[in-house]
Every structure is written in structure tokens, then in C-alpha cells.
Amino acid sequence: MMVVLADVEAAAQVIAGQADATPLVPSMLGPRLGGDLWLKLEICQPMGAFKLRGALNALAHLPEAAAGVTCCSTGNHGRAVAYGAKLRQIRAVICMSELVPQAKVDGIRALGAEVRIKGRSQDEAQLEATRLVQDEGLIDIPPFDDPHVIAGQGTIACEMLRARPDLDTLLIPLSGGGLAAGMAVAARALNPDIRLIGISMDRGAAMAASIKAGHPVAAREVASLADSLGGGIGLENKHSFALCRDLLDTVVLVSENEIYAAMQALYYEDRLIAEGACAVGIAALMAGKIAPSAQMGTVLTGRNLDMEQFTRVITGQDVRLDEITVKGAPYAP
Numbered sequence: 001m002m003v004v005l006a007d008v009e010a011a012a013q014v015i016a017g018q019a020d021a022t023p024l025v026p027s028m029l030g031p032r033l034g035g036d037l038w039l040k041l042e043i044c045q046p047m048g049a050f051k052l053r054g055a056l057n058a059l060a061h062l063p064e065a066a067a068g069v070t071c072c073s074t075g076n077h078g079r080a081v082a083y084g085a086k087l088r089q090i091r092a093v094i095c096m097s098e099l100v101p102q103a104k105v106d107g108i109r110a111l112g113a114e115v116r117i118k119g120r121s122q123d124e125a126q127l128e129a130t131r132l133v134q135d136e137g138l139i140d141i142p143p144f145d146d147p148h149v150i151a152g153q154g155t156i157a158c159e160m161l162r163a164r165p166d167l168d169t170l171l172i173p174l175s176g177g178g179l180a181a182g183m184a185v186a187a188r189a190l191n192p193d194i195r196l197i198g199i200s201m202d203r204g205a206a207m208a209a210s211i212k213a214g215h216p217v218a219a220r221e222v223a224s225l226a227d228s229l230g231g232g233i234g235l236e237n238k239h240s241f242a243l244c245r246d247l248l249d250t251v252v253l254v255s256e257n258e259i260y261a262a263m264q265a266l267y268y269e270d271r272l273i274a275e276g277a278c279a280v281g282i283a284a285l286m287a288g289k290i291a292p293s294a295q296m297g298t299v300l301t302g303r304n305l306d307m308e309q310f311t312r313v314i315t316g317q318d319v320r321l322d323e324i325t326v327k328g329a330p331y332a333p
């Protein structure tokens with residue numbers, strides 16, 4: 001195994017005091033969902049997402065002479081890298097596609113990082129990051145397919161299982177799989193019987209399609225309420241694909257309508273403002289796509305949402321996502 005529990009524990013030392021110890025709180029939705037549900041509030045991280053864990057761990061392992069760093073990102077990773085680079089006073093160039101919401105772009109610029117918007121997909125943004133590595137000697141910090149990043153994200157599972165050793169299921173939002181791979185490495189090592197479920201949206205779910213195909217495949221990138229879950233896993237994926245394939249029990253897909261309803265439930269019942277990506281586990285439970293268990297945990301991965309879109313969701317209005325419209329409905333408890 002290329003990342004093991006010891007790597008995750010080492011990462012925990014590296015990020016201690018900077019990106020750790022977020023609250024784990026019980027959801028009001030538990031009774032309705034058929035079991036206790038614990039929410040790990042990564043929305044409370046600096047920069048509003050868990051990505052800081054992996055980014056800080058990767059930055060701590062840079063070669064001494066690094067001229068600066070670059071990365072491609074759907075937004076939150078770029079913001080975490082920009083924040084970490086600022087702490088270390090090194091140059092950061094963040095490459096993103098046109099699908100990234102403006103709020104995230106603005107957040108990154110505000111940290112003093114350079115931003116490059118390239119193409120309509122993560123793969124196109126990655127090409128620009130690769131060019132910067134070749135032409136300007138920057139070091140690429142991948143958003144998910146990197147052992148240090150994976151180990152950093154895994155620290156979330158250690159904290160959750162230390163706080164609640166009785167957790168029997170982890171519902172993990174799944175995109176490139178850095179989060180799921182790291183959490184699965186740690187959780188499996190700490191409790192071999194724990195149920196580990198990755199959840200993605202049903203449009204453009206690259207990891208789910210790749211696991212099914214048995215090798216990394218490309219997926220069409222589309223606008224989603226869970227925009228942080230968009231993007232491919234990289235056809236040359238070296239780490240996160242194999243770990244997710246080997247360690248997750250299953251991957252479940254949810255629709256935009258299901259995410260919409262779960263965002264409302266999280267807001268009205270738990271009074272929490274969270275990105276669509278955070279709501280996919282709750283969406284799968286509400287839709288009956290996952291059998292509940294006694295002690296479930298999920299990660300509220302980030303809160304960097306487009307407030308105009310969020311307002312439409314919680315007020316029951318339609319939401320336009322490129323070529324589709326998610327039909328609005330008022331919250332119905």
C-alpha cells in the first residue's frame with residue numbers, strides 16, 4: 001500500500017494547530033435517517049474546506065529550493081495551496097477551468113496567488129499546471145493524486161474515530177478520491193469492519209466509472225450543485241484510484257434533485273451552510289440509496305458556495321446548471 005496509517009499519523013503532526021480538530025457534531029437529521037449521523041465540520045477550517053490538510057502536508061515536504069508551487073483545482077484545493085504558500089512566503093499559481101464559481105476565484109486572488117483560467121475541464125487546467133512545471137520550475141501539488149495530500153486528508157478519519165470509536169459507517173464525498181483514499185486508509189486500519197461508502201453526483205462521476213471499468217476513465221465535466229465533486233481522476237492516476245477501488249465498500253451516485261433536497265435539510269434542520277458536495281451522503285440516505293446503520297459519520301467538506309445559487313436552493317427556486325434545470329421545491333420536512 002502506498003499510503004499507510006503511519007503516513008496519516010505523520011501528517012497529523014505536520015498540520016497540528018493549523019488545520020485540525022474541527023468539531024464532530026450530531027445531526028438533527030439522525031432520527032429521520034434511521035440512525036445517528038455525525039457531521040465532521042470541515043466547513044470550519046481556515047479557507048472553509050478540508051483541502052488545507054492535504055495542501056499543508058504536501059507543502060511541508062517541498063524540496064528546499066522550490067521556486068514556487070502550482071496546481072489545478074476546482075477551487076478549494078487552489079485556495080488551500082494559495083493559503084499555505086502565503087504562510088511560507090512562496091509563489092503560487094493556481095490553474096482552474098471556466099466551470100469554477102467566481103466566488104472561489106476571488107477568494108484565491110485575495111490571498112495573493114496568481115490565477116490562470118484555462119478551458120472547460122480540470123484536464124485542461126492541469127495541462128497549464130504541467131506547462132508551468134516545465135517552463136518556470138514550479139512544483140505541482142496535485143489536488144488528490146499525491147501521497148502527501150492523501151495522507152493529509154486521512155487525518156479527518158483519525159479525528160472522527162478517536163472522538164467516536166463506535167462509528168460503523170463513513171459516508172465520504174467522492175471526486176478525485178484524495179479524501180476517500182486517505183480516510184479509507186486510516187479508517188480501515190483503525191477498524192477493519194467499518195463500512196466505507198463513497199458518494200458522487202450521477203453526472204460525470206469519474207471515480208465511479210473508473211472503478212466499474214477497472215481502470216481510470218475520463219468523464220464529461222458538467223455544472224453541478226456539488227461543483228467541488230466535478231473533474232476527472234486523471235488517466236495516469238497513480239494513487240487515489242487504486243486506494244478507492246481496494247478500500248471502499250461501494251460507491252453510490254445521487255441526482256441533482258437529491259442533492260438539492262439534502263442541502264435544504266442540512267440548512268433547515270441543522271442550520272448549516274454547506275456546499276452541495278457536503279450533502280451527498282445525506283442525499284443518498286434520504287433517497288434510500290444507502291441502508292442506515294446505528295452510528296454513521298459524514299464530512300461536511302466545505303462551505304465555499306455561490307451564495308446566489310444557495311439562496312435559490314433554500315428558498316425553493318429552480319436552479320439552472322448549464323443545460324439542465326433542477327426543479328425547485330420548498331423544503332418539506
Ligand SMILES: *Cc1c(COP(=O)(O)O)cnc(C)c1O
Nearest residue numbers: 076175176177178179228301302
Ligand atoms: C475536493 C473536495 C471534495 C472531494 O475531494 P476528493 O479528494 O477530490 O475526492 C469534496 N468536497 C469539497 C468541498 C471539496 O473541495
